[in-house]
Amino acid sequence: MLISDVEQLNEKMSYGLTNHSVLQADQVSVHYGDNQVLKDVSISLRERSVYALIGPSGCGKSTLLRCFNRMNDFVETFRFDGKISFFGHNIYDPDIDPEVIRKSIGMVFQKPNPFPASIYKNIMWAPKINGMDQDWDELVETSLKQVGLWDEVSDRLNRSGLELSGGQQQRLCIARTIAMNPKVILMDEPCASLDPISTAKIEELIEQLKEKYTILIVTHSMQQARRTSDFSAFMYQGEIIEHGITKDIFESPRERLTQEYVNGKIG
Amino acid sequence: MKQKFTKKNKVKIDETVLTTLLKTFAYSTIGITVGIVVILFSESSHFFAEISLSEFLGSTKWTPLLEPRHFGVIPLVYGTVLVAGGALVIAVPLGVLIAVYLSEYASVRSRKIFKPILELLAGIPSVVFGFFAITTITPILRYLDPEIQIFNALSAAIVLAVMVLPLIASISDDAIRAVPKSMRDSGYALGATKSEVVLSIVIPAALSGIISSCILAFSRAIGETMAVTLAAGATPQLTLSMKESIQTITAYIVQVSMGDTPHGTIEYQSLFAVGVVLFLIIVAVNMSAQLVVKRFQRKYV
Numbered sequence: 001m002l003i004s005d006v007e008q009l010n011e012k013m014s015y016g017l018t019n020h021s022v023l024q025a026d027q028v029s030v031h032y033g034d035n036q037v038l039k040d041v042s043i044s045l046r047e048r049s050v051y052a053l054i055g056p057s058g059c060g061k062s063t064l065l066r067c068f069n070r071m072n073d074f075v076e077t078f079r080f081d082g083k084i085s086f087f088g089h090n091i092y093d094p095d096i097d098p099e100v101i102r103k104s105i106g107m108v109f110q111k112p113n114p115f116p117a118s119i120y121k122n123i124m125w126a127p128k129i130n131g132m133d134q135d136w137d138e139l140v141e142t143s144l145k146q147v148g149l150w151d152e153v154s155d156r157l158n159r160s161g162l163e164l165s166g167g168q169q170q171r172l173c174i175a176r177t178i179a180m181n182p183k184v185i186l187m188d189e190p191c192a193s194l195d196p197i198s199t200a201k202i203e204e205l206i207e208q209l210k211e212k213y214t215i216l217i218v219t220h221s222m223q224q225a226r227r228t229s230d231f232s233a234f235m236y237q238g239e240i241i242e243h244g245i246t247k248d249i250f251e252s253p254r255e256r257l258t259q260e261y262v263n264g265k266i267g
Numbered sequence: 268m269k270q271k272f273t274k275k276n277k278v279k280i281d282e283t284v285l286t287t288l289l290k291t292f293a294y295s296t297i298g299i300t301v302g303i304v305v306i307l308f309s310e311s312s313h314f315f316a317e318i319s320l321s322e323f324l325g326s327t328k329w330t331p332l333l334e335p336r337h338f339g340v341i342p343l344v345y346g347t348v349l350v351a352g353g354a355l356v357i358a359v360p361l362g363v364l365i366a367v368y369l370s371e372y373a374s375v376r377s378r379k380i381f382k383p384i385l386e387l388l389a390g391i392p393s394v395v396f397g398f399f400a401i402t403t404i405t406p407i408l409r410y411l412d413p414e415i416q417i418f419n420a421l422s423a424a425i426v427l428a429v430m431v432l433p434l435i436a437s438i439s440d441d442a443i444r445a446v447p448k449s450m451r452d453s454g455y456a457l458g459a460t461k462s463e464v465v466l467s468i469v470i471p472a473a474l475s476g477i478i479s480s481c482i483l484a485f486s487r488a489i490g491e492t493m494a495v496t497l498a499a500g501a502t503p504q505l506t507l508s509m510k511e512s513i514q515t516i517t518a519y520i521v522q523v524s525m526g527d528t529p530h531g532t533i534e535y536q537s538l539f540a541v542g543v544v545l546f547l548i549i550v551a552v553n554m555s556a557q558l559v560v561k562r563f564q565r566k567y568v
Contacts, residue, residue, distance in 0.1 A: 071455065099458045100458070102458040109452060109453065109456070111449055114453075126458060126459065129459055176457065
């Protein structure tokens with residue numbers, strides 16, 4: 001890492017947790033029925049950075065991710081305590097519709113899930129139902145260009161999104177999310193079902209996207225977390241054990257558990 | 268060594284016997300179908316030896332029991348399609364709405380109550396439905412509009428609609444529930460509301476199942492006999508008004524089968540001729556259902 005990069009990161013750190021934080025979880029606890037899956041989790045995400053959530057299976061990283069766009073609301077036994085602020089607004093405020101939140105906080109899933117419709121419609125679907133009125137051709141083109149898919153599919157925009165390869169489908173899903181012009185993109189193991197080449201493309205894409213968006217990525221792969229993220233949080237049994245600059249987490253972790261995890265002793 | 272060998276052989280014989288037995292039963296269904304088709308066509312060939320195909324398909328009068336006799340099948344086909352089509356006009360929107368409610372909106376509890384009742388409706392014998400039509404539906408219709416005849420196509424269409432409703436609702440419900448959760452999630456994650464997800468993701472994705480449920484319902488309505496015979500009467504005619512009596516193919520078969528039609532007469536043979544028509548219509552409808560499923564089926568990863 002270049003010195004200027006480190007300085008940039010330090011600058012980001014010192015910008016103060018409150019001023020430039022986009023999303024902030026405060027003492028978040030989550031229960032599924034009687035089972036507590038998150039315990040007093042606090043984390044703050046700043047603008048235009050990539051955050052990785054790492055930890056062994058079942059540590060609660062996906063649950064935490066889904067708290068940020070209220071996708072857990074669909075789980076009947078879900079119970080939430082604490083607070084998550086998005087630009088200072090509590091997204092769990094009873095007066096706030098989860099749909100509004102999800103428009104600004106997009107999500108990409110583990111398995112690519114394009115709509116069974118044309119590539120074109122996949123992009124314009126969400127802006128259209130949200131009543132946006134714009135030049136659809138332009139939106140489709142810019143969205144696809146941002147994910148590097150335009151050159152690959154510009155001649156077959158009317159073909160089904162399901163005809164694309166897995167990696168292309170995942171980039172289409174990212175393009176679909178970008179079309180809504182979100183502030184934050186949540187990614188739930190976006191490369192888990194992809195081959196190494198597609199994975200590399202997605203990682204490259206994440207690098208580009210952070211110039212405009214805040215990205216929170218859940219990943220099983222420690223290498224991926226190291227390669228893509230500026231900051232990492234290590235979770236274990238529903239708690240954030242340690243978080244900080246990714247390089248520090250991997251090279252000089254403060255906690256014994258983190259050290260054991262990044263060295264492959266647990267998880 | 269020898270003992271072991273015998274034992275193995277015995278297992279093999281058992282297997283062969285069982286396989287043969289299963290095969291026999293499986294193939295016997297094909298045998299029965301082929302037998303029925305052969306009899307239908309061979310018996311109707313006697314009919315077509317006397318009545319020309321152009322008279323059968325071209326004439327617009329069907330008066331096989333009255334002089335002057337006419338054997339134009341069009342009024343029967345028309346009556347059949349009119350009643351079945353009318354039934355679909357009522358049953359498709361209702362059935363699809365019920366399916367959407369059951370699969371997307373109903374709580375687990377109300378679903379548990381609703382679904383068995385719907386299936387019970389499918390189990391009611393058709394003669395009961397016919398009786399229900401002439402004792403309940405027709406009087407209500409005649410109260411609302413005194414011009415309606417005692418036997419009328421409308422009443423038949425309504426009762427048929429009630430009969431095929433469970434079929435449409437149940438198959439569509441299955442199709443909607445088969446839409447993967449990931450598909451819904453992608454909609455929600457983009458900020459869509461439940462109704463937006465249901466209307467513009469789930470229903471289009473389940474469309475092949477929904478359409479094929481409607482086609483199967485149409486096929487069922489065309490083949491339905493007792494209820495339409497009781498409700499719609501026996502007046503083969505080409506009328507646009509559903510207030511009048513008509514006759515369906517199946518109702519004609521009932522009418523002639525119940526009378527004392529002597530074996531070998533032209534009326535008797537006409538049964539097989541209209542039977543062939545009914546058979547061909549239903550085969551065509553079912554094949555189109557298969558085509559629709561293939562055409563609209565979306566494969567999910």
